[in-house]
Amino acid sequence: MACIVQKFGGTSVATLERIKHVAELIAEAHTTKRVAVVVSAMAGVTNKFVEYAQNLGSFEGDADYDSVVSSGELVTAGLLAITLKNMGFKSRSYAGWQIPIETSSNYGSAVIQSVNPTNLERDLHEGIIPVVCGFQGISSENRITTLGRGGSDLTAVAVSDALKADLCEIYSDVDGVYTVDPNLYPQACRIDKIHYNEMKEMAALGAKVLQEQSVDYAMKKNVRIRVASSFVENKGTIISSDLTDRKFSGLAITQNLSQFKIIHELESHLPIIELLEQYFIRCEVLKVSNGKFSILVDRTKIPLMQGILSKESCILNVKREMIRKNFSRISVIGSGFTQCDREKLISVLRKAKIEVFCCSIRENGINLVVLTENLLKSIDILHKSCGLRE
Numbered sequence: 195m196a197c198i199v200q201k202f203g204g205t206s207v208a209t210l211e212r213i214k215h216v217a218e219l220i221a222e223a224h225t226t227k228r229v230a231v232v233v234s235a236m237a238g239v240t241n242k243f244v245e246y247a248q249n250l251g252s253f254e255g256d257a258d259y260d261s262v263v264s265s266g267e268l269v270t271a272g273l274l275a276i277t278l279k280n281m282g283f284k285s286r287s288y289a290g291w292q293i294p295i296e297t298s299s300n301y302g303s304a305v306i307q308s309v310n311p312t313n314l315e316r317d318l319h320e321g322i323i324p325v326v327c328g329f330q331g332i333s334s335e336n337r338i339t340t341l342g343r344g345g346s347d348l349t350a351v352a353v354s355d356a357l358k359a360d361l362c363e364i365y366s367d368v369d370g371v372y373t374v375d376p377n378l379y380p381q382a383c384r385i386d387k388i389h390y391n392e393m394k395e396m397a398a399l400g401a402k403v404l405q406e407q408s409v410d411y412a413m414k415k416n417v418r419i420r421v422a423s424s425f426v427e428n429k430g431t432i433i434s435s436d437l438t439d440r441k442f443s444g445l446a447i448t449q450n451l452s453q454f455k456i457i458h459e460l461e462s463h464l465p466i467i468e469l470l471e472q473y474f475i476r477c478e479v480l481k482v483s484n485g486k487f488s489i490l491v492d493r494t495k496i497p498l499m500q501g502i503l504s505k506e507s508c509i510l511n512v513k514r515e516m517i518r519k520n521f522s523r524i525s526v527i528g529s530g531f532t533q534c535d536r537e538k539l540i541s542v543l544r545k546a547k548i549e550v551f552c553c554s555i556r557e558n559g560i561n562l563v564v565l566t567e568n569l570l571k572s573i574d575i576l577h578k579s580c581g582l583r584e
């Protein structure tokens with residue numbers, strides 16, 4: 195009998211009604227397959243817990259922060275197991291530590307080291323549907339860890355690998371991976387299949403339909419993923435090592451970037467970037483000159499960044515000032531990009547009088563930074579000129 199892992203994200207389990215619906219999907223799959231389930235917290239719950247912890251001055255990196263923000267998953271797993279039992283199935287819920295899913299001690303963005311399949315295999319053998327909390331692990335210090343935002347996707351992939359499952363199904367509120375976030379650009383098209391490399395780049399650069407680390411893990415362990423909707427029946431998108439022959443796959447968008455000028459007395463700006471990265475703050479460098487540089491940073495990371503720079507300013511002698519608030523990054527995703535592709539994309543935007551503030555190129559992506567007021571127009575132009583319309 196085939197074995198699958200089904201993961202349900204926050205919107206799929208947002209209410210008791212949605213949990214009942216998800217239980218029906220699981221029941222249907224259970225008639226022909228062995229099914230293990232992974233769940234997220236109900237929509238909005240993790241954000242609330244993050245807010246509570248941050249209001250008390252606790253951020254990623256603090257083990258107690260992880261205890262707080264991981265707790266929503268336990269509620270969903272328990273509620274779903276209860277619902278399945280009410281329907282006459284055998285089921286049981288698991289916290290990450292009960293599997294156990296062992297991780298590094300990087301609280302807030304822990305890395306999975308191993309997943310013990312023993313309990314899950316026994317359950318599947320006995321016809322029990324195991325429901326595992328996504329997002330959670332346990333460190334060698336015997337403390338609860340979390341796998342970074344969106345980390346239930348990673349749990350699902352790692353559990354699929356541990357069980358040698360035939361497929362990892364990720365159920366969400368969208369019916370697959372689209373050429374652009376369909377909530378932002380309704381003309382976006384669903385992609386039938388996409389290679390791990392391109393999906394990883396899309397996820398890394400803002401397409402939160404899958405967590406970046408989950409795609410990386412799937413690629414390393416060759417776990418086949420299907421992204422589908424729990425709201426409508428559909429084919430979804432397959433993510434695998436199958437190659438496609440298209441050059442452009444899609445656009446990934448990051449909004450809410452703010453520009454900061456940082457003035458310092460160091461020989462180079464690199465120690466400051468490294469310091470920010472230690473706290474998982476990724477930034478894009480816009481301009482560098484002697485003793486100052488300007489960066490783009492995610493708006494939600496500003497309080498954390500300001501805290502870190504104030505704490506370190508006596509050592510690094512750093513001053514900062516915010517310049518402009520509203521930048522967005524459009525990342526054109528595909529394969530085999532050259533400088534010529536980069537120039538073409540810049541020129542197509544410039545023709546439409548859209549200023550490109552920064553443009554970098556990687557093998558699978560070209561990043562273009564524009565003012566957010568020009569975002570939708572830029573997406574439309576790039577979507578058409580990259581031939582992403584059907």
Ligand code: ADP
Pocket residue numbers: 202203204205206234344365366367368370371372373374375376377400401402403404444
């Ligand atoms: P879940 O709560 O199920 O984990 P997420 O909110 O993490 O779901 O991811 C689904 C969301 O990802 C969609 O609602 C959509 O707005 C967003 N998204 C961003 N880029 C894309 C894309 N290229 N294709 C599909 N969805 C995307």
Ligand code: ASP
Pocket residue numbers: 203204234235240241266328329342343344345346347
């Ligand atoms: N609940 C966690 C989050 O919101 C993990 C997840 O949903 O994947 O980030």
Ligand code: MG
Pocket residue numbers: 203344347402403404405
């Ligand atoms: Mg998600």
